Amino acid sequence: MNRKITLAIVDDHPIVVQGLQMILTNNSEINVTGCFTSGSDFIEFLKNNEVDIVLLDVMLPDGNGMDLCKEIKSISPNICVLALSNHSERSIVMQMLQNGASGYLLKNVSVQELTSCIYDALNGEVAFSKAVKEILARPSANDLKGIPQLTKREKEVLQLIAEGKTTALMAKHLFVSPLTIETHRRNLLQKFEVKNVASLIKIAADQGLLKFIG
Amino acid sequence: MNRKITLAIVDDHPIVVQGLQMILTNNSEINVTGCFTSGSDFIEFLKNNEVDIVLLDVMLPDGNGMDLCKEIKSISPNICVLALSNHSERSIVMQMLQNGASGYLLKNVSVQELTSCIYDALNGEVAFSKAVKEILARPSANDLKGIPQLTKREKEVLQLIAEGKTTALMAKHLFVSPLTIETHRRNLLQKFEVKNVASLIKIAADQGLLKFIG
DNA sequence: AAAAAAATACCAGAAAACCAGTAGAAGAAA
DNA sequence: TTTCTTCTACTGGTTTTCTGGTATTTTTTT
Incomplete structure (x- = not known):
């Protein structure tokens, strides 16, 4: 059998981190090697440790996720970055992807979706959660702030x-x-x-x- | 048990139609109610028949798929349109989606992917084949004209x-x-x-x- | 050290966009 | 029918962008 998948979580919301950890420790193939509440902490860790995949919150106290994603990929090009976010703005999704993310999940993702996206991403595929596919397909339909009514x-x-x-x-x-x-x-x-x-x-x-x- | 899913195929390539039909007749839940080689033929059929889902080629002899998709949805708003195409241009994908398509598949789609996309679409989800997700994620990579180099x-x-x-x-x-x-x-x-x-x-x-x- | 690229800055004139206010006609909705 | 919305059109003036030049300094690359 192969070695375990090493996975890291970067998110400044303790509840989210706890929840993810709970879900993932039930999976015997995945080993959560670290949880970080800031981007710089994770960058430090990454310099001395090998990580297969990282679940990365897009909005962190220190700097935004787009730049962080780029930095992560430059340090460790083979790592899979799965963006995990509350933000459903199309431009954010697009920017994360262009900065090297392997996928984008909204935090309302289901347990099954989460794990299948992790495996898809490790398989070299692009992984989106259901809601994100909606956004990519019909950006105007799901926007928070009301779109002006145009004639x-x-x-x-x-x-x-x-x-x-x-x-x-x-x-x-x-x-x-x-x-x-x-x-x-x-x-x-x-x-x-x-x-x-x-x-x-x-x-x-x-x-x-x-x-x-x- | 529910009634069968009614499915139509609109494509002017006999081989593709044959292939799809073969694949789908193996599925006992799906009933292929019609195959059409032109958009207008299908529109006529649609006026007197109920169709749950249609596999629609984007490039047809009479008119393009975008307008056809719009027309189909206006006649029968609840129908699922799954675009099926050789064309991997981002702009075509986006325009089909904006005109109401429930998904977009490239013709290199696998049998499993095809059926799962059909079920996803009928479930109200947006369905993309693997290759299409790639296109949506990294537009610049599959873009003809390069992005200017900015300082x-x-x-x-x-x-x-x-x-x-x-x-x-x-x-x-x-x-x-x-x-x-x-x-x-x-x-x-x-x-x-x-x-x-x-x-x-x-x-x-x-x-x-x-x-x-x- | 030389060459190339990037960032800085200028002039002057044409074109287009932007601002504030007004208002008639057509069509849809009450 | 009256009201509301949309589309239409105007006056007159200000600001900003766009065009076509040129040119020096700083930084990067060779």
Whole structure:
């Protein structure tokens, strides 16, 4: 038989750590080698110990999980990082993945899901919990803060802005006066409570309101 | 026992249809009620028949799968659409999902994966095949055009633009002249080959280059 | 030490976006 | 029918971005 899987937990919520530990000690193949409440503690540990997989909270007292994930992977490239978080914002999920995470689980994950995701990740697959798949598929559907209610025309204009069209071009495209487009843009800025199109597009993109442009 | 699951196949490749049919007739819970080689044929069928789930090829002779998916869902909102495709472009996957698909499978899917995805989808979950999860997780890896190489300063300015800061504010924030910021913005626009910050932020957001703003 | 890359800074003008306020017409909902 | 929402359009002015140049200093790489 193979040696046990070594697993570490990095999370500053004692309850979560306790819960995870309980679940995982029931699994004879997995050995929880350490629990850490801060990223720097774990980094120190990692320099002298071998870890197969780490369950990493995205929001820690010292620095954010994205940078930490990158650092972990640079120290120990073969480690699997499974992000574990309450945050269901699409951009956070994407950033963790781009920084080398092997998967992303929301903390409402079930015991079965948790273990199967651990094995999937160790197998080189990408592992998502159910809720995360929802987010990736339909970002706009699951967002905490309410998305402004946009009219049909506003959605069209929003999309065109994201495509880089100027007021004049949008007006031609929609067969209306440029002044009308300006009004729509103004209303969009107001609804999203921002002051320029840069933030408008940032938020709209995060909330999955924009089509992907091939 | 419940009634059988009714399943339809829409694909213009006879071999694929044959293969799917073979696999699925082995499953006693699933009843393949129809195979169609064009979208319009299936739409006609759907008007008079009830279908639980449809395996839908994304590229059909008559029109694309995205619009077809939307039409299917508008006729029969409770139907599950599982996109089945050779196309692994991220934008296609995202658009199918945004048009109401319950999942996306690449045609290299295994028999087990296929059936488990069918059950997941019918269960109201989002179903991806392994390869598709890869695509969703690491868009840049499967992307045709490379991400521009940004300098440290450019990344900072990009982030600040996304946060809605004006040139003057960015200058104060980074302790440089506003003219320097303008140069950086200009270089960013050039590197991304766009003409305004709206498209700049759109692309940067799509590629996960921007931090989440609390 | 030389070359390349990155960060800094400037000028001047054109184009576009942003702000504040107003308002008519069409369509949907009460 | 009246009210509400959406879409439309305007005036007039301010701010910011965008364009096309150029150029010095600092840092990194060869």
